[in-house]
Amino acid sequence: MPIQVYSLYIFDRHTQCVYSKLWHAAAAHQQQHYPAPPSSSHNAHPPPPSSSSSSSQQHHQLSTSQHQQQLPPASQHQATSSLTNGSNAAAAAAAAVAAANARGTVNSGSGGNYHMTSARAADDAKLIFGAVFSLRNMVRKLGGDDDAFISYRTGQYKLHYYETPTNLRFAMLTEPGALSMRNVLHQIYINLWVEYVVKNPLAPTEHKGGEGVRNEMFEMGLDKFIRGLM
Amino acid sequence: MNRGILALIVINKAGGLIYNRTFGDGLNQLNTNDYLVLAGTFHGVHAITARLSPVKAVQAQQNQQHQHTSSSTGGGVVPSRPEPPSGLEVLESENFRLQCFNTMTGTKFLLFTDTLQTNANADVAMRKVYDLYSDYVMKNPFYQLEMPIRCETFDRKLNSYIRELNSSR
Numbered sequence: 001m002p003i004q005v006y007s008l009y010i011f012d013r014h015t016q017c018v019y020s021k022l023w024h025a026a027a028a029h030q031q032q033h034y035p036a037p038p039s040s041s042h043n044a045h046p047p048p049p050s051s052s053s054s055s056s057q058q059h060h061q062l063s064t065s066q067h068q069q070q071l072p073p074a075s076q077h078q079a080t081s082s083l084t085n086g087s088n089a090a091a092a093a094a095a096a097v098a099a100a101n102a103r104g105t106v107n108s109g110s111g112g113n114y115h116m117t118s119a120r121a122a123d124d125a126k127l128i129f130g131a132v133f134s135l136r137n138m139v140r141k142l143g144g145d146d147d148a149f150i151s152y153r154t155g156q157y158k159l160h161y162y163e164t165p166t167n168l169r170f171a172m173l174t175e176p177g178a179l180s181m182r183n184v185l186h187q188i189y190i191n192l193w194v195e196y197v198v199k200n201p202l203a204p205t206e207h208k209g210g211e212g213v214r215n216e217m218f219e220m221g222l223d224k225f226i227r228g229l230m
Numbered sequence: 231m232n233r234g235i236l237a238l239i240v241i242n243k244a245g246g247l248i249y250n251r252t253f254g255d256g257l258n259q260l261n262t263n264d265y266l267v268l269a270g271t272f273h274g275v276h277a278i279t280a281r282l283s284p285v286k287a288v289q290a291q292q293n294q295q296h297q298h299t300s301s302s303t304g305g306g307v308v309p310s311r312p313e314p315p316s317g318l319e320v321l322e323s324e325n326f327r328l329q330c331f332n333t334m335t336g337t338k339f340l341l342f343t344d345t346l347q348t349n350a351n352a353d354v355a356m357r358k359v360y361d362l363y364s365d366y367v368m369k370n371p372f373y374q375l376e377m378p379i380r381c382e383t384f385d386r387k388l389n390s391y392i393r394e395l396n397s398s399r
Contacts, residue, residue: 006284024284124282131278134271135321141264142257142342143325150323155316156283173284180322 003181003229006157006173008222009125010193012207013167015133017125019213023226128171132161150182164189184229192221234396235355236326236342238388239265240363242376243336245273249379253392256326256344276330276338280317320349331356339363355395362387 010019132149139149151160153176160178162170162185170185196218197203203215213219236256240249247269252259260268321328322345329352331339341356366384367373373381 022284127278127282131275131282134275138268138271138275139321139323139326141260141268143323144258147323147325149321152279152318152321154279154283154319155313156285159279159282173282 003178004175005226005230006175008173008188008226009128009171010213011125011129011169011171014206015129016207017122017129017212018207020121020125021219021222022121023230128159128173129169132159132169132171136161136163151180160185162186162189168193188222188225192218192225196221233344234347234399235392236344237340238342238359238392239269239340240379241269241273241338241340244376245270246376248377251385251388253389253396254344257342272330272340273338276317276332280315283315320352327352329353329356331360333360355392358391359388362391 006024007020007022009017012018135152136149139147148163149161151158153159156176157173158176158178160170160172160174160181162182168189170189172181172185174181197213197215200215200217203213207213233256234254236254237252238249239247242248247266250265250269317332318330320330325345327343327345327347329341329343331341333339339356339359341352341359343352343355362384366387367379367381370381370383373379
């Protein structure tokens with residue numbers, strides 16, 4: 001029986017989305033995985049605009065935070081220095097603000113559709129993680145520590161969940177009528193993740209900075225496997 | 231031996247817990263504070279799950295196309311508003327199954343059953359519980375909306391219905 005699979009998200013034990021892929025018709029024009037943008041702790045090194053892994057919204061956040069960081073030293077400088085220096089500092093601050101604003105607008109403007117969709121995918125990944133994490137904790141509280149959250153269904157879709165003992169979390173969205181896909185997620189973990197990602201000596205064990213899994217063998221195998229189900 | 235319906239929780243439209251009762255021993259007993267937290271958490275998660283719908287975009291497109299074709303054929307069909315996405319309806323775990331019914335006014339009924347219950351079974355039970363709620367809570371002139379449900383008749387009727395249901399299985 002063919003099953004319509006909408007998307008798959010993989011989260012590592014640091015709650016970061018390390019892999020996501022959409023198979024849905026509405027997302028057919030963006031057949032590429034979108035790793036989540038780096039979390040706020042990694043904001044010290046903003047990725048170049050061309051890397052396009054982070055959202056335009058986050059660029060806005062970055063630019064505003066830079067703006068806030070740059071203002072206090074400038075105003076201090078202004079207070080301690082002479083009038084001419086002060087006006088220089090003010091001009092510098094104004095330039096910094098303008099640059100920050102320009103950067104924000106340029107990125108959001110040039111990003112266009114691509115940034116919008118990638119931002120949406122990243123937001124979705126975060127929302128899915130939040131929902132799944134809360135439900136898992138709820139289930140464990142009510143059903144005991146040995147209980148495991150399997151799936152939930154709404155009128156529009158069904159989310160299947162599988163968690164490994166190492167807190168690697170798989171979430172798959174399918175059509176609402178699908179049967180349990182737990183074994184499918186288990187197979188993905190055993191036959192694809194372990195084989196191609198874990199056993200790859202070049203694959204990083206941690207995915208800091210939202211780089212995500214970029215493993216050709218894994219992606220090809222996964223795509224083939226999922227398309228076999230549909 | 232845990233079977234049938236294990237617990238009922240009612241959450242008001244603001245995410246507050248207004249009723250909770252356990253019928254079997256299949257679930258861990260939580261204290262009141264934990265139930266309040268659970269109700270609030272579920273309320274939030276329910277809103278998120280409604281937003282996550284991946285078919286939203288396609289449905290909207292189809293709806294537009296449908297409107298377009300209907301208007302081009304000259305039929306005076308009023309364009310129907312798309313169905314709002316429903317949030318979480320059924321949750322499954324290894325030890326229990328949770329059925330959620332969201333009323334038109336935003337009150338949520340959470341029915342915890344064992345994993346063997348079918349969809350239809352839980353739906354019937356949910357409908358009956360909602361009937362009891364409408365009859366003995368909403369028609370109670372002393373019940374204040376959105377406040378905790380303290381209606382003796384509701385308690386009694388609910389208990390007898392669930393006991394009957396659980397013993398018949």
